[in-house]
Structures are given as C-alpha cells and as structure tokens.
Amino acid sequence: MSAIQGHDTISERQLCALCFAALFSPLIRLLPRLPAAFAGRAAWLSPLAAAAAGALWLAFLRAFLRRRAEGEGLFELAERCLGPAAGRVLAALCALWLVFYGGVMLRVSAERFLSTIYANGRPTVFIAVMGAAAGWAAAGGLRQLARTAEVLLALILLAMGAVFLFSLTEVEPARLLPVKPGDAGGILLGALPMLDMMSVYAYGVFLLRYVKKTPEEGRRPVRWMLLLTAAATAVLVMTVGAASAELVKDMQSPFFLVIRSIAVLGFIERIEAVVVGLWVAADFLLLAFVWLIAGDILKLLAGGRSRRPFAAGAAAVSIAAAFAVADNAFFLRKAAEYGIPAVNLAAAFVLLPALFLVGRARGKL
Amino acid sequence: MKIRALFIIGVALALLTGCAGAGVFADYREVEQLEIIRTIGIDKGPEGVTVTADTGVEEDGRAPKLFRTAAPTLSAALEQLQETPRGRRMVFAHTEQVVIGETAARAGLAGYLDYIERATEMRIGTGVFIVRDGTAEDLLAACAGEGSSAADMLLFLKTEIRNMGCGFVYTCGDIAAGLASEGCALAQAVERAPGETVTEEERAMVRPAGFAVLAEGALAGYLTEEESRGAALLLGKVERDDMTAAAESGTAALSFRGAGMRVRPLFLGGSLDRLSVAVRTEAAVKEASEGLTLTAAETRRALAQDLAARETERAAAAVARSQAMGLDFLGLCAAAERASPLRFGALRDRGAADIGTMTVEVTVSAAVRRTFDVADPFSVRGKGA
Numbered sequence: 001m002s003a004i005q006g007h008d009t010i011s012e013r014q015l016c017a018l019c020f021a022a023l024f025s026p027l028i029r030l031l032p033r034l035p036a037a038f039a040g041r042a043a044w045l046s047p048l049a050a051a052a053a054g055a056l057w058l059a060f061l062r063a064f065l066r067r068r069a070e071g072e073g074l075f076e077l078a079e080r081c082l083g084p085a086a087g088r089v090l091a092a093l094c095a096l097w098l099v100f101y102g103g104v105m106l107r108v109s110a111e112r113f114l115s116t117i118y119a120n121g122r123p124t125v126f127i128a129v130m131g132a133a134a135g136w137a138a139a140g141g142l143r144q145l146a147r148t149a150e151v152l153l154a155l156i157l158l159a160m161g162a163v164f165l166f167s168l169t170e171v172e173p174a175r176l177l178p179v180k181p182g183d184a185g186g187i188l189l190g191a192l193p194m195l196d197m198m199s200v201y202a203y204g205v206f207l208l209r210y211v212k213k214t215p216e217e218g219r220r221p222v223r224w225m226l227l228l229t230a231a232a233t234a235v236l237v238m239t240v241g242a243a244s245a246e247l248v249k250d251m252q253s254p255f256f257l258v259i260r261s262i263a264v265l266g267f268i269e270r271i272e273a274v275v276v277g278l279w280v281a282a283d284f285l286l287l288a289f290v291w292l293i294a295g296d297i298l299k300l301l302a303g304g305r306s307r308r309p310f311a312a313g314a315a316a317v318s319i320a321a322a323f324a325v326a327d328n329a330f331f332l333r334k335a336a337e338y339g340i341p342a343v344n345l346a347a348a349f350v351l352l353p354a355l356f357l358v359g360r361a362r363g364k365l
Numbered sequence: 366m367k368i369r370a371l372f373i374i375g376v377a378l379a380l381l382t383g384c385a386g387a388g389v390f391a392d393y394r395e396v397e398q399l400e401i402i403r404t405i406g407i408d409k410g411p412e413g414v415t416v417t418a419d420t421g422v423e424e425d426g427r428a429p430k431l432f433r434t435a436a437p438t439l440s441a442a443l444e445q446l447q448e449t450p451r452g453r454r455m456v457f458a459h460t461e462q463v464v465i466g467e468t469a470a471r472a473g474l475a476g477y478l479d480y481i482e483r484a485t486e487m488r489i490g491t492g493v494f495i496v497r498d499g500t501a502e503d504l505l506a507a508c509a510g511e512g513s514s515a516a517d518m519l520l521f522l523k524t525e526i527r528n529m530g531c532g533f534v535y536t537c538g539d540i541a542a543g544l545a546s547e548g549c550a551l552a553q554a555v556e557r558a559p560g561e562t563v564t565e566e567e568r569a570m571v572r573p574a575g576f577a578v579l580a581e582g583a584l585a586g587y588l589t590e591e592e593s594r595g596a597a598l599l600l601g602k603v604e605r606d607d608m609t610a611a612a613e614s615g616t617a618a619l620s621f622r623g624a625g626m627r628v629r630p631l632f633l634g635g636s637l638d639r640l641s642v643a644v645r646t647e648a649a650v651k652e653a654s655e656g657l658t659l660t661a662a663e664t665r666r667a668l669a670q671d672l673a674a675r676e677t678e679r680a681a682a683a684v685a686r687s688q689a690m691g692l693d694f695l696g697l698c699a700a701a702e703r704a705s706p707l708r709f710g711a712l713r714d715r716g717a718a719d720i721g722t723m724t725v726e727v728t729v730s731a732a733v734r735r736t737f738d739v740a741d742p743f744s745v746r747g748k749g750a
Contacts, residue, residue: 119485133374140370148371170490174699175542178706182714243489243538246545247482257482261490261538266524270458284374 009210012217014146016224019204021153022289023197023228024160024282028255028275029108030197031232032239034337035190037249041176042183043240046190047232053191054198054225057349061201062218064356065208067365073209074202075300081359088301090355094347095297098203098290099314101340103321105290106131108336109283110322111329116256117276127322130280134287135315138295139308142210145288152281157231159274164234166262166271171241194232196341198225199348200286206293252333291315400430400453403516405443406501407477408466413437417502418446418455419509421516429514431505439480457484462492462519463537464555466500470577470584474540481537489538492523495577497556497587507557508569518571519555526553530606531594532573540579547699549580549692551596554587580692592686595679598644598729599695601625607651608675612667615657615742619672621648621731626680628700630709637712639724640701644680646729648672650736660740665733673731681727691721 010018035043068077074094079087110126137145201221211217239254242261248254256275263269295311304310326332359365406417412435420430434449436442447455463481465474481487496504508515523534534553535543543550556574575593578585588596597603603623610619629641648669650659658664687695698718701709712718 115485117485136370136374174696174703178703178710180706180710182710244542244546247538247542251482257489261488261536263490 008142009212010143010146010207012211012214012220014143014150015204015207015211016201016220017153018146018149018207018285018289019201020224020228021149021156021282022286023200024156024231025105025109025279025286026193026197026200027228027232027235028279028282029112029253030193030337030341031235032248032254033251034193035187035236036240036245036254038189038192039183039186040245041240042179042187043190043245043248044176044233044236045179045183045187047194047229047236049187050191050194050198050232051225051229053195054229055222057195057198058218058221058225060353060356061205061221064352064365065205065218067359068208068213070213071209073207074205075297076209077205077359078355080364081355081362090351091297092301094203094206095294095301095314097343097347098294098297099317100321101343102287102290102294102314102318104325104332104335104340105283106134106287106318106322107325108332109279109287111332112253112279115329116253116272124323127319130283130287131315131319131322134284135291135312135319137284137288138291138311138315142207142292145285145292149285149289152285156278156281159278160231160234163259163262163271163274164238166264166268167238167242167258170258170262171237172244173241175244176237176241192345193337193341194228195349196344197228197232199344200289202344202348202352203290203293205352206296252329287315287318291318398453399456400432400451401456401459402432403460404462404464404505404514404519405457405460406464406466406505406515407439407469408500408502409469409472410435414439414442414469415500415502416442416446417505418443418457419505419514419516421520422512422514426512428511429509429516431509433502439477440484456486458486458488460487460491461516462494462523462534464494464496464501464504464515464519466496466502466504467498467584468500470495470552470579473583474579475544475582478537478541478544482541487537489541490536492519492534492536493540493552494519494522494534495552495554495584497554497574497577499557504555504557504571508571510569513569515571522553522555522571522573526573527602527604528606529573530597530603531590532576532597533600533602543694544579544582547693547696549578549585549694551576551588551600551694552579553577576694578690578692578694580690580694585692586690588683588686591679592683595676595681595683596695598623598646598676599626599642599680599683608672610648610668610671610675612657612664612671614664615654617650617654617657617659617668617733618652619648619668619733620651621646621672621676623676626695626697626700628697628704630701630705630712632708637709637718637723639726640697642680642684642697642725642727644676644727644729646672646676646731648731648733650733653736653742655742658741659733659736669731669733672733673729676729676731677727680729684725684727688721688723688725691719693720697725 035046039046075091078090106127110123113126114121239248239258242258251257259275260272291311291314294314295307298310299307402418403421404419408415415435418432422429432446434442434445436445482489505515526532532553540550540552554574554577555571558570575590576588576596605620605622608619609616624645627643631638631641702713
C-alpha cells in the first residue's frame with residue numbers, strides 16, 4: 001500500500017459532501033423524467049422507495065467497510081478479496097469505466113447547454129472549458145476538491161431550496177394525486193434512477209483510503225441519503241406538480257423548463273441562470289470526482305508517487321471521448337438514461353456485494 | 366497559487382452559465398438595442414402562420430410597435446422577424462402571452478405549444494388567449510394606440526380576471542398538460558367589443574369572451590358567459606364576483622368567492638350511481654336596499670339561498686355543456702378519482718367513466734358571512750317614519 005500524504009486526507013463528512021454534491025448532476029438530469037415516465041403522477045413516491053432499498057445497501061456497505069483496515073479503500077479491498085491480480089484487474093476496469101463515464105457525462109453536460117440555452121451552438125467550447133476546469137481540479141489535491149464540494153454543496157442546497165419555494169405556487173396537487181396500488185410497480189421502477197445516483201457513493205469507496213477510520217464510519221452516508229431523498233422528492237413535486245407527468249416524461253430537461261416559468265411576486269422572473277449555476281457546479285464536481293478516482297486507481301496500478309499526471313491523463317482521455325462519443329443528443333440521452341445507469345447499478349448493487357461474498361468465502365474479510 | 370487557480374476555474378465556469386456579461390458567445394446587447402416582445406399573435410394564413418409581435422406601450426407612453434410576418438411555421442416566422450433588419454434585436458424571452466386567432470385555433474394548437482415548449486427563449490408559463498370570431502392580428506392592431514396596447518390589456522386581464530368571476534388565463538403548460546392527460550383543456554377567449562353602437566374607445570378594448578374548449582389539440586367550441594362563470598366557480602378560479610340577491614325585505618349586492626368543487630362519486634350496489642359536485646361560496650354584503658334587515662339571520666339565509674340557486678344554475682350549465690360535448694374539461698372524473706382512488710379509479714382504468722353518460726348532481730351552497738362597516742342599512746326616513 002502506498003503511503004498516504006497527510007495533506008491528502010479527508011473526513012467522512014467531506015467524502016459524503018463530495019459524493020452528494022456530485023450526484024446533483026444526475027439528480028437534475030435524470031430524476032424528473034424517468035420516474036414520471038415509469039410512475040406517472042405517483043413519481044414523487046419513487047425516492048421513498050429508493051430510500052428503503054438504499055438503506056439496505058448502506059447497511060451492507062457498513063458491514064463491508066467495517067472490515068477495512070486504516071488506509072484501505074476499494075482498491076485495497078478488491079486486492080484482499082480477489083487476490084492481487086484479479087483485484088487489480090477489477091480496479092483497472094473500474095478506472096476505464098470512470099474515464100468513459102466522465103467522457104459521456106462531459107458530452108451530456110455540453111449538449112444540455114445547447115438544448116436549453118445556446119441553441120445551435122457547438123459543444124466544443126463547453127467540453128473544452130468544463131473539461132479543463134474539472135481536469136485541473138481532479139489533478140489537484142483531494143482535500144481541496146472536498147472543501148470546494150462543501151462550499152458548492154451549500155450553494156446548491158440554498159439555490160435548490162429557494163427554487164423549490166418559488167415553484168410551490170405552480171404546483172397543482174391534482175397532478176400528484178391520487179396514488180393507487182396499481183402505481184406500485186411504476187414507483188419501484190422510478191426508484192432506479194435514484195439508486196443509480198446513490199451508486200456514485202460506491203465509487204467514493206475508492207477514496208476511503210484517504211479517510212481516517214472511526215467507529216461511527218458508515219452512519220453519515222445514511223443522513224446524506226435522507227437529505228438526497230428529500231431533495232429528490234422536492235424536485236419531483238415541483239416538476240410533476242407544475243407540468244404534469246404526461247409532459248415531464250417527454251421533456252429533455254423538465255426541471256429547467258419548469259424553472260424557466262417561475263415568476264416571484266410578479267417581478268422576479270427568468271431565474272433559470274440559478275439552475276444553470278447549479279448544474280455547472282454539480283457537473284464540475286462529478287467530473288472532477290470521477291477523474292480523481294480514476295487517476296488514483298491508475299496511480300496505484302502503476303505504482304506512481306503522484307496522482308496528478310494520472311488524473312490529468314484520465315481527464316484528457318475523457319475529454320477526447322467526449323468529442324468522439326456521439327454526434328447526436330438522442331443517442332446520448334439513451335446512453336445517459338439507460339446504458340450508464342445500468343453499469344452503475346451493477347457496480348454498486350452486484351459487484352460490491354459479490355466482492356464481499358468472495359472475500360468472506362476466501363476468509364479474507 | 367491555489368487562490369489564483371480557484372479564481373480562474375470560477376471565472377471559466379461562470380462564463381459557461383452566460384451570466385458573466387460576455388459569456389462564451391459574446392452576444393451581449395445594451396437594452397436600447399433590444400426590442401422586447403410582450404405578446405405574440407398567431408393566425409393561420411395562406412403562407413402558413415402569420416405572426417404579429419407586440420411590444421406593449423413604450424415607457425414614454427408612445428403607441429406599441431407591431432411587427433408582422435408570415436412563414437410556413439411559427440419558428441420560421443419568428444426567425445423571419447429577427448432577420449428583418451431594424452437595428453434592434455427581437456427578444457422573445459419575456460413574452461407574457463400568446464394570442465391565437467380562431468381559425469388558427471380551430472386548425473390546431475399542438476404545433477404552437479410544441480414550439481413554445483421547445484424554444485429556449487419561450488416559457489411554458491406564457492398565458493394563452495383565443496380570439497373569438499377574429500384574428501390575433503386584428504385584435505393587436507385595434508388595441509394599439511397612444512398609451513394603449515393589447516399586451517397591457519391582456520396582462521391586466523390575466524391578473525384581474527379572477528376578480529371578475531368569468532374566466533381564468535391558463536398557460537401553455539396548463540393547456541399542454543390538460544390535453545396530454547385528459548385530452549381536453551380550457552383556454553381563455555377574448556374578443557373586441559362588437560356592434561356598431563360602441564365608441565372608438567370601446568372598439569379598441571379587449572374583453573373576456575368566456576372559455577374556449579380545446580379538444581384533440583384544437584378549438585372545439587366556446588362556453589357561454591354563464592357557463593364560463595359556472596366553470597370558473599367549479600374550478601376554484603373565482604377570487605371575487607358580484608351578484609345582486611333578493612330577500613323578502615329588499616335586495617343586496619353581494620361580493621362572493623368560491624372555494625372550488627368537491628367531487629364525490631356515489632355508488633349504489635356495485636355500480637356508479639352519480640357524481641356529487643358541491644361548491645361552497647362565501648359572500649359579503651357590499652350594498653343593501655333600505656329596509657333590508659341584515660342583522661336578521663333569516664334575511665341573510667334568504668340572500669344566500671338566492672345566490673346559491675343562481676350559482677347552481679351556472680355551475681350546472683357548465684357541467685351540462687361538458688357532458689353534451691363528452692369532454693371532461695372541468696376535470697370532474699379526475700377529481701372523483703382523487704376522492705375514490707380505488708373504486709372510481711378502477712372505473713377510469715377500465716375506460717368506463719364517461720362524463721357524457723354519467724349522472725352529475727351539482728349543488729352550490731352559500732353563506733352571507735359579513736358586511737362592511739354598516740350592519741343594517743341607515744334609515745333615511747327619521748324616527749317618525
């Protein structure tokens with residue numbers, strides 16, 4: 001295990017803040033549309049269903065991570081459970097996936113600018129600026145990124161809270177009710193996007209090697225998950241309640257479309273810049289987060305001393321992938337809504353439990 | 366070093382949001398270089414879509430500017446307006462209302478709603494008006510004068526119509542949501558004062574003309590004024606309305622508000638017997654004829670009964686029209702499903718809840734709760750009378 005420099009350690013609170021702020025990107029992007037498509041007007045109950053499944057997953061994760069030693073993250077745990085060779089192969093696959101994931105997310109982020117604000121623009125400038133900014137942050141220190149996430153998260157929550165309050169006047173309860181037993185299937189399917197968001201925390205486990213182990217480890221993510229549930233429910237109430245499930249399911253950026261129509265007291269309007277600020281901050285953190293993890297895995301695989309060149313390299317490859325990944329937003333939407341969540345869900349809810357079971361079977365945990 | 370790096374990252378991200386003036390596209394304009402459009406009129410013409418853009422009354426009270434163009438589609442027409450060199454850039458981001466001529470509305474609104482939802486500048490919260498027996502272009506042109514514009518009149522209607530009790534201005538989002546979920550929706554209709562006897566000033570006015578009923582994406586008909594008032598009451602869109610009610614000892618001008626309908630499906634045996642639609646109104650006395658003893662409970666009850674009977678007629682007329690058209694634009698079935706998600710919901714899921722064939726019982730109850738400052742009217746006859 002390579003030595004961890006003191007200035008690169010973070011607290012579990014900071015790790016949670018980083019994961020939580022990063023998952024606001026998929027929250028705004030995926031959440032209103034997919035649950036509305038699956039569950040209709042009952043979509044706002046999907047986060048509660050996801051929270052129940054998420055609580056079980058976090059309980060499992062806590063049991064798993066209780067067995068980690070100080071300075072161990074998912075990389076080291078994979079080596080321990082599967083053996084050095086297989087563990088490193090798994091970590092390498094994760095790094096490759098994160099580089100690809102970052103590339104697609106970067107392109108999706110750029111396309112969203114074009115479909116909502118800068119119609120008929122080119123994605124190049126958005127990919128370049130966002131890629132450079134997030135790549136720079138990923139190549140910097142983990143502690144700085146975590147602190148940045150704490151600050152940005154506070155701003156994101158503040159803006160979300162304000163936007164939610166302003167949008168309440170637009171919400172029609174009739175668009176959210178009634179909820180019938182027949183909606184249960186849709187509600188459960190609608191929970192999948194939120195579980196996909198929570199899977200971001202599975203990648204965050206790679207960074208646990210920088211987190212000082214405490215007896216309370218694993219409790220904090222539960223509190224964050226409850227906050228995520230509240231935020232997700234609020235987003236669904238404001239979008240489906242204002243625009244109806246029938247419209248939301250056909251929109252590309254329902255959250256943005258609804259925000260665009262908010263008028264406060266008749267003189268504050270067109271506040272969508274706040275939302276753009278939200279998603280720029282969340283996209284920035286998500287990209288920096290995945291590139292930093294990918295860089296960290298690559299550094300460990302190569303036995304390097306500094307994460308910086310590996311994270312910068314991961315960002316560079318992702319940026320190139322963002323240019324090459326697709327030339328139309330329809331394909332990207334399918335990839336971002338179905339392909340990528342499927343892999344993330346498999347990583348969090350299949351791979352991690354499988355790793356745990358193999359580790360237990362081999363007597364390594 | 367770190368602070369500098371953070372600063373550079375912050376500036377780069379701010380540029381992406383377009384907030385930082387220059388933005389990545391550097392298309393910043395001074396407000397003097399902009400022509401802010403407040404109302405867009407849409408008509409059907411030989412070329413496809415005729416668009417009339419209205420700026421509203423200028424800040425110094427000058428008459429509004431109207432811009433007209435025609436193109437095969439709405440987006441092409443707006444683009445054409447933009448491309449006509451006027452030295453100013455058209456801004457549609459603050460469009461408050463869309464006015465659609467009757468012919469265009471009968472041909473179908475789906476394309477216009479689609480554009481408004483899709484366009485990055487427009488908002489789904491934009492109010493929609495349908496011009497009854499006329500075109501949007503004529504309406505906007507007739508109202509344009511020194512200190513007056515259709516844009517300002519429609520904005521006034523949008524904010525004040527709830528105090529008139531005769532309608533409600535639904536937005537593009539409301540209409541699209543209604544059409545998508547129930548297959549029908551209401552939109553506020555407007556018209557110019559008709560007839561030869563009206564004054565010039567009246568001729569340049571926009572007035573509410575009841576609700577327009579939209580079905581399958583197009584205008585299907587209009588509600589009469591009484592039906593529209595009944596519909597507004599049922600839908601809880603009446604903040605204030607006035608009516609003169611009579612009791613034995615005299616008459617009173619009442620100001621009342623409705624609380625919206627309460628719908629209950631009533632089942633007999635295993636099948637639906639009827640829908641019970643109830644609305645409660647509260648009234649206050651604004652003016653009373655001499656001799657009316659408002660302090661007497663029976664007088665207040667009589668006034669309330671008169672009010673309730675007449676409002677019941679209006680509400681029942683709106684329901685009857687909905688049933689006659691076979692369109693649940695009042696949302697009675699949706700409301701019944703909320704009241705009885707399992708039994709009535711099952712009916713709806715089976716497609717067996719047809720508004721056209723079910724029995725609907727409408728009841729409006731009223732209560733005269735208060736008067737303003739004076740209880741019983743002053744006696745003007747002195748003590749000897």
